[in-house]
Amino acid sequence: MIEKVKSYLSEIERNNEKGKKINAILQVNPKVLEEAEKSNGKLAGKIIAIKANINVKGLNASCASKTLENYKCPYDATVISRIKKEGGIIIGMTNMDEFACGSSGETSAFGACKNPKALDLIPGGSSSGSAASVAAGFCDMALGSDTGGSIRNPASHCGVVGVKPSYGLVSRYGLIDLSMSLDQIGCFARNVDDALLLLNVIRGKDDKDATSYESKEIKVENKSWKIGMPKIKADKKILDLISNKVKEIAKKNKWKIQEVKLPHIDLGIQTYYPLCYTEFFSGTRKFDGRRFGKKIEESCGEEVLRRILGGQEISQAEYKGRYYRKALQAKELIKKELENAFKKVDCIIMPTVPKLPHQIGKKISVEDMYAYDALTIPANLAEIPALSLPAGKINNIPVGLQIFCRKFDEGKMFSIASEFELHQERE
Amino acid sequence: MDIDEIKREAKRIMDNFASALEKVKVEEARVERDEDRRKEGEGSDCDSDFREIMLENAPEKDGECIKAEKGGWLG
Numbered sequence: 001m002i003e004k005v006k007s008y009l010s011e012i013e014r015n016n017e018k019g020k021k022i023n024a025i026l027q028v029n030p031k032v033l034e035e036a037e038k039s040n041g042k043l044a045g046k047i048i049a050i051k052a053n054i055n056v057k058g059l060n061a062s063c064a065s066k067t068l069e070n071y072k073c074p075y076d077a078t079v080i081s082r083i084k085k086e087g088g089i090i091i092g093m094t095n096m097d098e099f100a101c102g103s104s105g106e107t108s109a110f111g112a113c114k115n116p117k118a119l120d121l122i123p124g125g126s127s128s129g130s131a132a133s134v135a136a137g138f139c140d141m142a143l144g145s146d147t148g149g150s151i152r153n154p155a156s157h158c159g160v161v162g163v164k165p166s167y168g169l170v171s172r173y174g175l176i177d178l179s180m181s182l183d184q185i186g187c188f189a190r191n192v193d194d195a196l197l198l199l200n201v202i203r204g205k206d207d208k209d210a211t212s213y214e215s216k217e218i219k220v221e222n223k224s225w226k227i228g229m230p231k232i233k234a235d236k237k238i239l240d241l242i243s244n245k246v247k248e249i250a251k252k253n254k255w256k257i258q259e260v261k262l263p264h265i266d267l268g269i270q271t272y273y274p275l276c277y278t279e280f281f282s283g284t285r286k287f288d289g290r291r292f293g294k295k296i297e298e299s300c301g302e303e304v305l306r307r308i309l310g311g312q313e314i315s316q317a318e319y320k321g322r323y324y325r326k327a328l329q330a331k332e333l334i335k336k337e338l339e340n341a342f343k344k345v346d347c348i349i350m351p352t353v354p355k356l357p358h359q360i361g362k363k364i365s366v367e368d369m370y371a372y373d374a375l376t377i378p379a380n381l382a383e384i385p386a387l388s389l390p391a392g393k394i395n396n397i398p399v400g401l402q403i404f405c406r407k408f409d410e411g412k413m414f415s416i417a418s419e420f421e422l423h424q425e426r427e
Numbered sequence: 428m429d430i431d432e433i434k435r436e437a438k439r440i441m442d443n444f445a446s447a448l449e450k451v452k453v454e455e456a457r458v459e460r461d462e463d464r465r466k467e468g469e470g471s472d473c474d475s476d477f478r479e480i481m482l483e484n485a486p487e488k489d490g491e492c493i494k495a496e497k498g499g500w501l502g
Binding site for chain 2: 057058070071072073074075207208210264267269270271273274277289290291292293294302305306307309310313314322323325326327328329330331332333335336366367
């Protein structure tokens with residue numbers, strides 16, 4: 001076990017700050033070798049990296065921001081306590097978009113993270129470092145957080161498995177909020193089995209998070225599934241790749257494919273951002289520089305400031321119910337549409353991201369940046385589980401396939417994902 | 428960074444998004460509970476070194492107290 005940790009540490013030493021300069025790990029756990037010696041439990045021998053917005057006692061949850069650059073976590077988040085209890089070995093804290101505000105991994109105050117599968121391209125975000133760490137071979141698994149696609153988007157670009165659980169399946173205690181009504185902690189791994197193993201350890205009711213629920217062990221089963229495919233807007237090459245992959249696997253397994261209608265799915269971005277701006281503004285009021293860190297408005301980057309100022313503006317104007325309240329209504333509409341779709345099909349499959357990643361440093365508009373999450377946001381709005389797994393490559397860039405299932409139907413989602421993965425391995 | 432420009436851009440984006448949602452006519456979800464009080468559970472003690480670490484994190488302190496001048500954060 002110690003040898004395995006040393007091998008990962010050597011790889012980090014070779015390619016994180018030097019060599020390929022992936023810049024995925026912000027801090028290596030100085031006690032990792034000591035902790036590895038005591039590893040025992042369901043996660044024994046598993047090396048795990050943690051997104052820098054989750055509290056790990058004694059380490060720095062900087063949120064990749066100058067605001068919390070020197071913030072030392074005084075406690076473990078519930079997910080971390082559960083990982084430690086089952087022998088998971090925490091190797092370090094990962095880079096991310098600052099305060100999870102971004103979809104490219106470029107807004108980190110400590111420099112952009114690179115995509116290990118295509119070094120000049122973005123890895124996606126906001127959990128850029130977690131996805132890149134798994135893809136680069138810096139760890140076995142990683143934790144991230146997903147508010148509008150922040151796990152699935154980088155999982156897709158980096159060619160790894162990424163899981164956003166149902167809202168309430170995993171405790172958020174110890175997660176530094178982006179938008180508390182949408183945030184969920186989830187996992188990255190190189191295969192579906194490892195992602196399931198980690199999710200089974202971190203899930204479950206927690207008295208410290210009133211929005212968490214009791215849950216049973218998630219198990220994979222072999223059945224004949226009915227797949228729903230909606231009409232959505234995306235790059236044609238990506239649409240073709242996903243559609244062919246689904247048809248191929250459905251034919252092999254004798255699954256049925258049915259078109260599902262989701263007429264309001266295109267309103268996802270317009271619904272998500274007013275909720276996100278408002279809740280982020282509210283959540284950041286604690287970063288006043290008095291008890292810890294610096295005052296956020298004086299130390300953050302442009303995208304974080306945009307969301308704070310925008311959230312402040314629309315909170316002040318909210319008496320007309322034009323922004324937040326209207327977005328809550330649209331959220332309900334999208335949620336009901338997906339619930340109705342799941343009466344007809346077992347899952348919905350579509351691409352994870354509608355376009356290929358851009359070059360690091362290339363200027364794109366705010367709206368174009370937000371558009372990366374167009375297909376991931378609906379799962380957060382509907383509070384349902386979603387998983388991204390590698391489906392193939394276009395121009396040698398990984399492309400992810402995304403599976404949605406009904407709320408708390410993670411077992412079905414993992415079962416379907418396992419079949420896709422099995423097929424990929426045989427190819 | 429031009430703060431006024433960022434504020435204007437954020438407002439423009441929010442206004443565009445709000446316009447796109449104008450046609451939506453659904454009531455937002457309500458949470459209905461059988462009880463009017465939330466169960467708080469047993470609670471738990473924080474780690475013995477929590478205080479020490481938080482004092483380490485404090486930008487300014489005076490012995491065992493975090494120093495936060497009123498004028499420093501009101502403005």
